[in-house]
Amino acid sequence: MIENKKYSSRYNFAFIDESTKKEIRRKLLKAVAIPGYQVPYSSPEMPIARGWGTGGLHVTLALIGKEDILKMIDQGSDASVNACNLREFVQMMTGCRTTFDTKEASLIQSRHRITEEFLTEEQIFIFQVPQPEPLRGVERYEYKTRQMHGEADYAKMWVSLYESFVRHGDIMLGAGYPVKVNGRYIMAPSPIPRWDIPNLNQSRTLYLFGAGREKRLYAVPPYTTVEPLEFEDVKFKIEQFRDVSCYKTAYRRAFLDEMYLDDGSRQHVINDSNFLDKVEHGQAVIPFTNPYLEQIPQ
Amino acid sequence: MGYIAVKGGSDAIHHAGELVEFYRVKEETPPLEVAQIRSQLRLAVDKVMGEGGLYAPEYAALALKQSEGEVFEAAFFMRAFITTLERRYYSETINTREMFIRRKISASFREIPGGQVLGPTRDYTKRILDTKMVEETPEDIRAFLSRFELTVDPALMQEITSYGKVIDLLKREGLLQPVGNVEDTTLKDITREAIKFPAPRSARLQMMARAETGGLMALGYSSLRGFGDTHPTVCELRYGTVPVRVKDNTGRIRYVGKVELTEAEMISSMKVPKKGAAALYAIGYGLCFGQNDTKAICMGILDRSMRTPDGKSPANDQEFVLYHTEGIESMGFTNHLKLPHYVTFQAGLSNVREAVKRASALTAAQAAAAAASMTASAVISVTEPNTLPVS
16 A cells, blocks of 8 residues: 555665755864854754764764765764664665774764774764753753854853852863863863863864754864863863773773672773773774873873 | 673664564554554544654554554654655645635634534543443444434535635734734745744744644643733634645646645734734634644644743743654653763762762861860860969
8 A cells, every 4th residue: 555666765875865965064064164163954853763863873874975984882882772773774774884993984973982092084083962052051042052152152151160169169060071162162072071072182083063953063173172161270180080990901091981790899891892802802002192191090 | 781781782672673573463463454543543643644744644554553553653753754755845835715624613703604613523522431342343333334424415515615714804804913924034944954043933833833742732731821821712723624736847836635734723812012002813823734633722822922932931932842842852862861871970970979078078177177176175164274363
């Protein structure tokens, strides 16, 4: 009864129709031209739920070509269930090769982590973003936050950081620590840990951000200055893993997952699954480095 | 170890997919036919089309079958399907004055042109579980249909055409505030560009036409009940089929088919902008696919309430109404909480641990200070006699 040629024929390469992909690419160009600025875009519905990585998928699908090699990670892991699902979807719609190896990938889509392994000019790194608006916590209305960005009026944000310090003795922001990009826009780096924030700064790779549900794209182009918000006397800090190391590799300069084993004991393990594999098997791997990491003993 | 760090992520999702399929069919009941769903679950199909934003009853029925009757999921299938379709035309403006009426009622007048036509509605039925339906047979259905047919006069059927609208009466008398769509010189297509605020009315109405019925109802009701000041009357509610036309490449207007729509025109009296100005009636407009009175009426309430921004009433706040009644987005985001968040959580955890450490250090310091001062005062009281000047 249901006659549909679309079902019997294949989907368009990378699922989204060509004119919409073009629109997304043009919006991405705008995003690259204005680092940290949120560009509204069409955000077509995906067969993946809103809030589950649709923005990242739009960017990946708009950019991916037949030669690309895709890596898909979620909270640092290649094996996370949602990463598996998204990877399978992109592969189904493009036939592209996929990989777990960070170095080999030309496109990396990630939820809430930057790889520990150093990224190069040859790679594009795509973030899934749940809330693109860094000012949402201090201003609920979209039309007002757009105006605040337009006027670079970030007073409310600074006051909130100050208040946090006065109340709690520190800036209590955890994942998604707000940053200033290219000395102009305050940007939500997506809920990556503070550990990853310094790796956005003056990076060799192109960072693209897709917020599907909120319909915004933005970018940090290579060699752009990205600074976490901090005061002269109250500085930004990364997560501290004091006196612990990865229980498999004894490695310390990587973001660690805290695990509770069946016997109730607590262990730490390198969060980035591919990095863990490489360190564990003694493969050569060049990690990111930054002044914050250098303070941690090897 | 939880489900996250397991290398068998792919296996897990495939097995979960198999299992949900098993749950759908495990009782081995006869498969639901799409035609059955389309006809016997008509209102669910209508809801799926409305919230999915795609008028395709068979696909909506299929989506309901595939989603085990979960309307949110079914509407979501429709939305994802739209992305794969090429957008060839925008229809010409639909004229609901041409509607082939199946139902039309007005609460504002006792008699309206063409009369009050209740049509198919459950409004005045008793909501009593019909236990006999458990044993309904095809013969029962046939018997009902032949009995029903006898009550229909085919001659009268011919007379049903289209009817004038109730608002036209008010318009003619000059009682209706002109709609004043000055904000809409061009049609915004909310599926092609992100909505911006303040949103023009065309964008607001499009968002609501695809919004989730329950969400619209909650906010519409809030405005009636006290968190707002809308007191509208159903000027007219109509349900029926209207022709859809598009302009082809040569500029000719062509008929492409009919869609079923519910339309609500809600009227309420305007707030007078200045002293002595005429207090006119204003309209709140609701339109959605299929038969869905609740959605059309609540959309009408919200169309009206959003025109007078008011910080205290959620229903009068465009951003609040439009973002949060979008069912597919709300469902996706509230459900995303099920995704692993351990990195995000760890980032907060280290902050909280430091804060607890600081707080306990502070308490300890205060306690030590208090103890020290108590000891000090005790010392003073003991030594006090000795401090007396010794002569």
